[in-house]
Amino acid sequence: MGEFELIGRLFRPLAEITRQEGVLLGPGDDCAIQRVPAGHDLVFSVDTLVEGVHFPGQYDPARLGWRALAVAVSDLAAMGADPVCYTLALTLPDADEAWVAALVSGLREASLAFGVALAGGDITRGPLTLTLQVHGVVPEGQGILRSGARPGDLVAVTGPLGGAAAALEWLDDPQPPSSVSPLLDCYHRPVPKIDTGRRLRGVASAAIDISDGLAADLGHILEASGVGAWLEAAAIPRRYGIAEASLEQALYGGDDYQLCVTLPSPALPMLPGDVSKSLHVIGEIRSAEGLYLQHPDGARELLTTGTGYDHFKTE
Numbered sequence: 001m002g003e004f005e006l007i008g009r010l011f012r013p014l015a016e017i018t019r020q021e022g023v024l025l026g027p028g029d030d031c032a033i034q035r036v037p038a039g040h041d042l043v044f045s046v047d048t049l050v051e052g053v054h055f056p057g058q059y060d061p062a063r064l065g066w067r068a069l070a071v072a073v074s075d076l077a078a079m080g081a082d083p084v085c086y087t088l089a090l091t092l093p094d095a096d097e098a099w100v101a102a103l104v105s106g107l108r109e110a111s112l113a114f115g116v117a118l119a120g121g122d123i124t125r126g127p128l129t130l131t132l133q134v135h136g137v138v139p140e141g142q143g144i145l146r147s148g149a150r151p152g153d154l155v156a157v158t159g160p161l162g163g164a165a166a167a168l169e170w171l172d173d174p175q176p177p178s179s180v181s182p183l184l185d186c187y188h189r190p191v192p193k194i195d196t197g198r199r200l201r202g203v204a205s206a207a208i209d210i211s212d213g214l215a216a217d218l219g220h221i222l223e224a225s226g227v228g229a230w231l232e233a234a235a236i237p238r239r240y241g242i243a244e245a246s247l248e249q250a251l252y253g254g255d256d257y258q259l260c261v262t263l264p265s266p267a268l269p270m271l272p273g274d275v276s277k278s279l280h281v282i283g284e285i286r287s288a289e290g291l292y293l294q295h296p297d298g299a300r301e302l303l304t305t306g307t308g309y310d311h312f313k314t315e
């Protein structure tokens with residue numbers, strides 16, 4: 001048995017602990033088998049995280065495990081899907097058992113928190129990279145797309161923005177002030193908005209999770225829907241306890257993993273109290289193209305939507 005097969009054994013308890021009824025067959029065969037309940041659609045997505053690109057070098061492996069799964073599941077939340085299972089392709093520079101055990105502990109915590117089971121995986125040698133494919137289900141035809149926003153719809157987000165960007169300057173600080181710990185949590189332990197996404201099925205006209213910044217991600221909705229929007233600067237939530245992200249960080253910072261949704265305004269008061277309370281209305285969809293920001297002094301600014309993270313951008 002090779003060293004990587006031995007490492008693979010560390011994942012087996014994870015698959016057992018997180019077993020889900022939708023997974024008929026987990027790791028150990030040529031493929032896993034998932035049963036999609038009658039009247040449901042399978043929703044799936046793949047995400048790759050590369051060391052030094054998507055997470056810092058020497059990043060804590062337990063935090064990496066949580067973050068990798070949270071980020072992947074966040075895409076399911078954005079579709080209004082219920083998470084079911086995931087596969088993990090792990091590329092490691094060496095077979096460091098302690099490091100992998102810590103990674104598994106982070107994955108385990110996140111798997112249990114989000115109700116998503118490890119269904120299979122693969123380990124190879126190379127530069128540290130994690131690829132996660134997540135599978136979820138939605139009732140037939142109810143996946144929330146980016147393309148459904150209509151003029152007059154409200155634009156809302158599920159929580160404060162810019163926290164992960166504001167945390168960046170504290171990542172290397174061994175003793176950051178306690179006031180910034182909500183910012184650091186936002187970076188290290190993002191929580192996908194699964195329940196809100198699920199409860200917005202049939203209500204939200206469009207949704208996206210904010211991974212690349214509000215302007216860029218809302219920009220994707222506007223483009224897919226063929227509409228524009230205006231936002232009210234003062235309405236964009238960015239407080240984390242006593243810490244606050246800047247407007248710039250809230251608009252252009254990535255890694256927040258809140259949802260940005262659009263919904264017809266009559267739908268808002270019809271939502272259950274806890275769902276409507278979790279939505280912060282920040283603007284409105286307009287038929288004229290362009291994303292505009294209204295400042296408290298009345299000034300109107302045209303935002304650039306293309307400033308989100310782009311791996312292939314050349315300066």
Ligand SMILES: [Mg+2]
Nearest residue numbers: 075078209211
């Ligand atoms: Mg996404």
